[in-house]
Amino acid sequence: MPGRRHAIRGAGLLVSVALTVLGLLLVTFLIGRVVPIDPVISVVGDRVSADTYARVRQELGLDLPLWQQFLRYVGDVLQGDFGTSVLTSRPVLEDILRVFPATLELATAALVVGVLLGIPAGVMAAVHRGRWPDHLIRVIGLIGHSIPIFWLGLMALLVFYARLDWAPGPGRVDVFYEGLVDPVTGIITVDALLAGESDVFWNALHHLVLPAGILGLYSVAYIARMTRSFMLDQLRQEYITTARVKGMSEARVIWRHALGNIAVPLTTVVALSYASLLEGSVLTETVFAWPGLGLYITNSLLSADMNAVLGGTLVVGAVFIGLNLLSDLLYRLLDPRAR
């Protein structure tokens, strides 16, 4: 009964996802409560009358026991209500929908950079193992991994924007184009294309180059390292020797056979680095004044805007779990041994 076995496996998967999400919620909720910041002050400021203070405390439900607050929150979330943000005084869900596309755009562009540079670099390093290309790529990877992104971002701005004028400054578009295109998807490049505003599209694309390049460097290092070790593993296999003995061209051996066989584990690596790009863009967003989810969660956390923090965390967590599931499924679909 293979169908039944799948159903059971699927149900188990769902339960484990639900438990993960609940655990994530609980941990975030508790962190939010032990942060030594009075959320009432965030709402009304520090100089209100005692009466107003007490009233707002009650409005926020902070006078209830902790477990009741948590249950109330989970109940609301299940109905799609993430509460209202203190900072923006709008529904958190609306806020997240507004800022998430910016992060998505940045992370996706960074991932493209990471894949286009990382995979070839990893293959080169494996093929020339122990010779200079391998060492060079390793050093570049090390640099990419250890320089603070914050500093690198500022330096890139200084060189390419301030000095050389090759790239535009911080922000998603030039001031001149600010607010010209109505957000449909929230991804400016896409919105500009939809609106047929080619000027805005090119401008937004130019604005994307530096931050996506800097952020992408970090995934280049990771993707290249993983590709290298997968490749080395494959190049030791007998079928590679066989192919070479048969007289197949070296390029074909490497790029077709070996790379084809590591496509599956690479997919997992790419999915995971996508997830880490989505949550790891906070500093890049700060330097480049890029109003995305990372910046939103940071601002919210520093103002004890708990609804926003919980909502944001939930989204990041859901994306992470989702991408993990996806790579899991892809693995099963693509790898004959997993079927």
Add this chain to the structure above:
Amino acid sequence: MNTLARRLAGAALLSAGLSFGLAATPVLADTPKDTLVMAWQFDDIVTLDPGEIFELSGAEYGAQVYDRLIRFDVNDVSKIHGQVAESWTVSDDGRTFTFTIRDGIKFHSGNPLTAEDVAYSLQRAVKMNKGPAFILTQFGLTPENVDQKVRATDPRTLVFETDKTYAPTFVLYCLTADVSGVVDAKLVKSKEVNGDFGAAFLKANSAGSGPFVLRQWKASELLSLEANANYWGGAPAVKRVLIRHIAEPATQRLLLEKGDVDVARNLKPEQFEPLRGNDKIRIVQAPKGTLYYFGLNQKNEVLAKPDVRKAFKYAVDYDGMAKTIMNGLGTVHQAFLPKGFLGALEENPYTYDPAKAKELLKQAGYPDGITVTMDVRNTSPSMDMAQAIQGSAAAAGITVKLLPADGKQVVTKYRARNHEALLYQWGADYQDPNTNADTFAANPDNADDAKAKPLSWRNAWDIPELTKKTAAAVEERDTAKRAAMYQELQREVLETSPFVIMFQQTEVIAERSNVEGLVWGPSFDSNYYWKVSKK
């Protein structure tokens, strides 16, 4: 905190890199002529409703979009002039203020502005009872009586009644505050949801009559204003003002130098000092009504000794800090009234004298010195000041252990009175001296569950006598006498208080030199963009 350390290291490296000099490459300023573009950290804005605004950046927004009943002169704070009001009279008993409203003012919606709108705006603020409401309720206004006390007797006459006789200047200065911004009653009432006085609408929309109209607000991202071409005082010369939230000062500087913004608001000394030689950029400094100080908790038996309190005042290197970390950010100021306020004392009796501080500690019974913790906000310049104090106090026999934390965290601890020493800043809420006397020199109830929590209460400083004097000063109708009373209060606080007031904040603004007519007043709600133009 690792990231913070990295950021700081990054910033330090960057400024090092910058000081090698951005060669002044000629660049064309590419912001449109009819648009003023500003880079500013305005992530403190949580609402755009004048009945609720209680943040510095929000107050500045309110000043561009809403007209107020009256205003003070930014060049001479002792002068008050009408804005929506063209004149006013005060009754003999000093309890009734009658304002005549200017004729012919129109809101952005086209609705005429009358005394009814002014009355509604003040009533609304009192009934909503949000952050700034106390500025009005301290005159005995309550949600129940405000409709009788503040009323329009005809379309051009507004009557404002107080519960007691106060100094007229006190009442008038409070009416110059943001909370008296006049909202379009007709429009706001039409947007009301379940009796919220249109608060949900005004949080993110505007309904004013001022020189600018709100076009768009995206929290911590973009604030965009459009000129009101029909402004009764005359249309602004620019069509739009675009303000972008740029969190990083180094990024702000880059944008300004490239001409991608016209004004940068949050540069630190390491960013604006090198710009002084740049003829394309003008550095403007405006003293603001904010004081940097630290408080000593009197619940701590060591800190409660008068000699120990005094020792701290001699353990701070005021001039050394003024020349270095506070250069351009503040000036030495030790009295509780900032320069620009009625009765402000301009004398700074304390200087850095570690020997004297040691002597005082010895008298207090601590010949080997003392150790205290100091809570401080982990941002510049607070953190820099705390580190400087740590250094200078060490030579005076005081070991200071720093506890840096996020600002809201520090305030939370402060309100619980769990600190030993705590460094923070205090900004005036309105332009009358009572705003600071009430917090530094009055503590009506020192009990743990007290209703009011002024700074004196937070440091558990029990001062029945001073509290009485502070209350008397707001009732003194003779302005000269009143000023003298505040000077006496300041001298007493200087002498005996657990407050070590060090600096008055200076706001530093960097403008492109083709920008003209921006007004930077003594408070954020007296910064005006109305007359700005670009050559």
